[in-house]
Amino acid sequence: MQLDKGGHKHFMAKEIFEQPVVLADCLSHYTDAGGVTLPQPLDFTQTDRVILVACGTAYYACAIAKYWFEQFAGIPCDVDIASEFRYREPPVSPKATALFVSQSGETADTLAALRYVTEKVDRVVSVVNVPSSSIARESDVALPILAGVEVGVASTKAFMNQLGVLANLAIMAARQRGRIDAVREAELLEILHGMPGLINQALALEDKIAKRTARLAEAKSVLFLGRGAMFPLAMEGALKLKEISYIHAEGYASGELKHGPIALIDKTVPVIVFAPRDALFDKTISNMQEVMARDGKVWLITDAEGAAQAGDGTWATLVMPTVDPALAPMLYAVAAQLIAYHTALHKGTDVDQPRNLAKSVTVE
Ligand code: G6P
Secondary structure, three states: OOOOOOOOOOHHHHHHHOHHHHHHHHHHHHEEOOEEOOOOOOOOOOOOEEEEEEOHHHHHHHHHHHHHHHHHHOOOEEEEEHHHHHHHOOOOOOOEEEEEEEOOOOOHHHHHHHHHHOOOOOEEEEEEOOOOOHHHHOOOEEEEOOOOOOOOOOOOHHHHHHHHHHHHHHHHHHHHOOOOOHHHHHHHHHHHHHHHHHHHHHHOOHHHHHHHHHHHHOOOEEEEEEOOOHHHHHHHHHHHHHHHHOOEEEEEEHHHHHHOHHHHOOOOOEEEEEOOOOOOHHHHHHHHHHHHOOOOEEEEEEEHHHHHHHOOOOOEEEEEOOOOHHHHHHHHHHHHHHHHHHHHHHHOOOOOOOOOOOOOOOOO
16 A cells, blocks of 8 residues: 655654544544444443553553543443553453453554453453454454554554544443433534544644744653543653653653652753643642742643633643543643654654654564
8 A cells, every 4th residue: 555644744744634534534433313323332231340451552542531431431440551461360350341452453462461351251342443453353342443544653643543432432331321311422422523623723733832842852851740531641642752752751640740750850851731721720730830839841731711820930831722621632632742743853763663663563
């Protein structure tokens, strides 16, 4: 298959900018007039636990989905890194639904984890970009994310569409379990379907983001902070930056700052804070102020209301479109991707083929 960069300098940039279109395609595949619809039926009414297992970026998609399964559907949810999951030999309930998320569908650890639970749980579901892959073939139900071929080693559009499918699943499970009614389901789906438009608006912020990244490229270490579902997004933001710019980065739950990472803060450590104006906003801002009081350089990523409330004193503030907090990680992922991409451009690294990394890891 002939692949081109569509006028972009790198496949990664092309894939970041494709997100509104591939996400809209994916969402339309999973929704009809009656609400969420799946290629194969899936019933969560008897499920006592959702077990989400993956590696790398797909793992962070799972970590975000945990918030959705628990908050929307009220189902207890475990999230595991595939290589840890099977060697831990966790006891699993026969009423559990095990969900494996993988762009390639061939990651050795994820496949081995799937084989570990196959006979133990009620049902094995996979969320994959390659429908003919081993993980898809060995699942009871394989749900395609329909992102198209992803070439950049650092996953972007596959992450977005994994979130799209997982959000649909969580909304569907919530409805099946009577946690939400048809009206709320329709509302949540409307927010989800509004996401491609908001992502387009976020992509238009590229120049503003790029302007700040020269400073990040000089840093030895960068900290990403978030609360709630923004915490796993902070970890994904740190992973993206590490992968393609080779700058050490860590993602932390804002509330954990004072339990260690605050010792790292000085004027050389940029701190990127993902903080949409949600129920946890005030707490995150107070963590941000602790950073600023120690000369930390804060780059606040928030919405208009959040920016107005946070006031002055940040090194930079990026005003994102306003989005329902429930699904905000999908939108803020775009900022994380563009931050990593433009920092890598300053560093002059091989963005699409970063050193030591492979697109698909088929060995343990
Ligand atoms: C590799 C890639 C990552 C990817 C991870 C999991 O490490 O470089 O971008 O997130 O594998 O891959 P999968 O295909 O299972 O999603």
